[in-house]
Amino acid sequence: MTLDPPLFSKFRHDGLDIAFFDAGDPSGDPILLIHGFASSANVNWVFPGWLKTLGDTGYRVMALDNRGHGASSKPHDPALYHAEVMAGDAAALLDHLGIAKAHIMGYSMGARISAFLALYHPDRVRSLILGGLGIGMVTGVGDWDPIADALRAPSLDVVTHERGRMFRAFADQTKSDRVALAACISTSRDLLTQAEMARIDVPALIGVGTADDIAGSPQELAALMPQATALDIPGRDHMLAVGDRVFKKAALEFLAAIGPA
Template identity: 75%
Template sequence: MNLNAPAFSSFSHDGLKLAYFDEGDPSGDPVLLIHGFASSALVNWVHPGWLKTLGDAGYRVIAIDNRGHGASDKPLDPEAYRPWVMAEDSIALLDHLRIPEAHLFGYSMGARISVFATLAHPHRVRSLVLGGLGIGMTDGVGDWDPIADALLAPSLDHVTHARGKTFRAFADQTKSDREALAACIRGSRDLVSRADMGRIEAPTLIGVGTKDDIAGSPQELAALMPHAIALDIPGRDHMLAVGDRVFRKAVLDFYAELSAREQLL
């Protein structure tokens, strides 16, 4: 057992039992972390150091295991994984914890979920951090059907598609439910229109690794939004950017600047 793992709780929403942790300073500003595809709250936020980083800085750190992932229930219908459906899980967690407004921080698929949550519930979102997804949010990130096929292959040895091999190996490493992940990848790829990105008023930081071949340009996405800034995470690919020190410092600086600005108002 990982002694550094936080205690998980669960709540019910949309007929599913969903796992989460709620750590850090209970009186601190809440940050809701929404992980990426084939990951989990532990893999995406605890192991790379985000829980410690944000907790040490005085924040209340909350993270959900998205449906189909981690310790949450795992439906097999792709329609259960539409990003606006998954976004409601995160808002329901805020309701469950009686939190009226939070910083939302999503990585990759979690960034997409965070945007859908913000569009549907703008008054619940104090700020956005979008990691691992740039202009791919609006323009797409390529053909992901081979990833679904790779997840359902008899073994990693049967997978020849390069990106499929990467995600199959990751799913095997995290002991994920591969059938649920295949349903998720088929259901969660809806794009956000450029016009909708332009409607997001929340202050936003968009961080993408300079070697990320999935996300697309953070600068192009930031240019669509009224209050967004882009961050290049040097020398990192899609899998490694999430825990990078440059990214962690930029997020802390972003939150500190927001707080200072709000105190002036």
């Protein structure tokens, strides 16, 4: 099966336009993909081959551009970027498409949003695939305030923080709204408690690169969840693990073990 580049549509939610695509087999099991910070549905899921991998296997593949990203609206108010609020966009997309329940896959910030979706909208989630975020979901992933500062800086030349330079350069390359991204990174890092993670009682796969210095241990996070399995993605850092073949193979095996609805 050859998939053409996905066609994006938009729907209105919470006063914002949310861009999304709905591709693959329309009669297949639905899976909703939620991308990471400063990325987009195309960058996170289409270019690394996830749309093709899942579409070729017979899934109905949906993905949204999170608010502040891609072709979606980009408000500058940090209060609009809490993880629970962004999870509401994902639930609203399922409503818009008339889908009662779906597999959910998120990477990095998208993994956090996916966990909040499973916690606050448990009836919508068949399973979870969380990539690029392990126990950092609970303990935090370090100081990201310098990244917000880098995004607000007048130019890349004045940014000295290493990770800040990386995200600022990426935002410049993708011509992103840097003020919206700074607002997003300021408030989207809401943590879940150990008790809240224990309430997420659906089959879950947690994949983290062994060279990822951001995510934290997938094994420690999986140990908090009733039906979770951890996956080490060998030799991959936070940026490269998302498209890794080991991750794709494990995800397909995980979904196949759950079986069709």
